[in-house]
Amino acid sequence: MQKDNLKPYDFMTFNNQIYKSMKILVCISNVPDTTTKITFTNDNTQFNTSGVQFIVNPYDEIALSRAIELCEGGKGTVTVINVGEVATEPTIRKALAIGADDAVRINAAPRDAYFTAYQIAEYAKSNDFDMILCGRESIDYNGSQVAAMIGEFLDIPSISIIKKLDSDGSTATVEREIEGGKEIISVTGKFIASCAEGTAEPKIPNMRGIMSARTKPLQVVEAKEIAQLSKVQQFETPPPRGAVKLVPAEDPAKLIDLLHQEAKVI
C-alpha cells in the first residue's frame, strides 16, 4: 500500500506490512430475548414489554463479532450504533463488552426501518466508515430492510444476508445466501452488508470486556426528522391449533393416509 496519500493516522503497521486502519460501523438493534412470549397491550396496538428482557439482536452479534475479528491486532476500530431511547443503553454496553471500541446512540424510538436507516446513514455520512455491518434481520419486526436502505441512502453497494466476509482493507469478498446455494461477490470501496449465521461465531463478553465497557465512549446524537411512510396499526397472534391427532407408532401407514385424505398435503 502507498503511504504517500494517506494521513499519518490513516495507516498502521502489522506484521511488517502497512495497512490502512479500517473503520467499521456495526448497527445494533435492541430486541426481546428469544424466549419471550409475545403479547400485546392497548387493544393489540403495542408490544407488551412488561417483564421482557432485551438483548442485542442475535444476528447483530454475529455482525459485531466479525467486525471485531477483522480489526483484531490493531487493524482497525469498531463503532456500534443504535437508534433507540436511553433504555437501550444496557444493550449498547453489552456490545461494547463484546469488544466494540466505541458507541453511538441516536436518541429516538426507532419507529420503522426507514427512519432507523435514515438516522444511521446520516451519521455515517459525516463519519468516514470503510464498511457498515448489520444483522440479516431483527428478530422483532423481521424487516431485513435497514441494511439495504442505508446502502441506498448512501448510494453504496449493499449485500443482504451474507454468510462469509473477508477483507484486505480495500476489497472485500463476501458470500451471499441465495435459494439453494450461494453467490461469491467482490466489492471494492465502501459497502454495507447484513450478516447471517456462518459469518462469525458470536463472541461472548469476558470479565475484562465487561469492566472496560463501562468507560468506553458512548456518544448520544439527536435524531433528524424524516417523513413517516409506514405504521403498525395492530398486532395479531396466530390462531391456536386444534389438539394433536396421535397415530400409533406401529402404523405409520395411517399417517400417510391422514396426510393424503384428510390434510390433503401429499
Place this chain on the structure above:
Amino acid sequence: MSVLVYVEQVDGKFKKSVFEAVSYAKAIADKQSTNLTAISIGNVGENELKELGKYGASRVLNVSNDQLKNFVNQAYASVIAEAAKKENADVIVLSNSFSGKGLAPRIAVKLEAGLVDGAVELPQLDGGKFQVKKTAFSGKAFAITELTSAIKVIALNPNAFGTKENATDAAIEAFSPEVKSTDLAAIVKEVIRATNKISLPDAELVVSAGRGLKGPENWGMIEELASLLGAATACSKPVSDADWRPHEEHVGQTGIAISPNLYIAIGISGAIQHLAGVSSSKVIVVINKDPEAPFFKVADYGIVGDAFEVVPKLIEALKAHKG
C-alpha cells in the same frame, strides 16, 4: 396508476413464488381497477415470459442486458424504480426471497415509498387506508401495517397467497434503461447453486430433524423420506451448530422462517425459538419418543415413538402409497 410486479428469474426460469407474486399483484390491480405490468431482468425466453400472462400480467417489460445478467441489487433497484416511474406505478410487488430482501428496501428509498416485507395477505383498502398483514416476531405474531406514502412496495412471503390463474395474453416489450457504472460496484464472481435439491424457502413440503437423530450419519433416512415426498430438508439449530447439517437448513428464530404446507419434525423438542420459525406451517407432524415434548402442543398429527423405528416404517408405507 398501475401495479408493477418484479419477476425474479433463476437461470431463465420463474419459480412458483414468482407466479404467486404475479397472482397477488393482479388481485391488487383488480381491487384498484388498474392494470398489471411485470418487469423481468436477465435473459428469459419469450415462452417463459408469456407464462406471466397466465396469472394476469397484461404487459411484460423485458430487460435483457448483459451487464445485468447477474443479480446486483443496486442496479436492479434502479431499473425497477425507473420502470415504476415510466409506468406511473403506485404499487410495486416482489417476492420476499433472499434477493427480494436486498432489493425492496432500495426501491422503497428511491421512490420514497413505504415498504411491507413478509406480507401474507392482500392489502385491506377500507376507509381509504392501505393496510397489509405481515409476519412479525419471527412468526410468533402478525403486524397489520399501514402504508401512508403515495407509492407502496410489498414483498410477498412465499407460499402465503398461492397462485391464481387469470389468463391474459402478455404483451412483451423490450425495456432498456441506462445502467450507471456506480450501480455495478458489487461484482458477482460466481454463482453456486445445487440444482438437484429443492430449496428450503420455496419448499411446499419440509422434512426436518433435530438432535434426537444422534449424529450426521443418521440423516440417510431423513434424505430418503424427503426425496420420496419431494420435500426439502431442514434441521434445528444445535444440529447445524454441530455441523451435522449445513447452516442454510437451520430453521427457527435465528435461522430461516418457513411456512410450508407440511412440516415434519423428527427428533426435535419444539423449543420456543424453533417453533418461531415454523409454526405458520399449514400442517405440522411431530415424531418424537417423548410424549411430553412441547412440539406435540402445536402439532396437527403426531407419532410418539423412536425415530429409528418409525421413520423406516414411514418410508415403507410411503413407497406402498405411491405404488
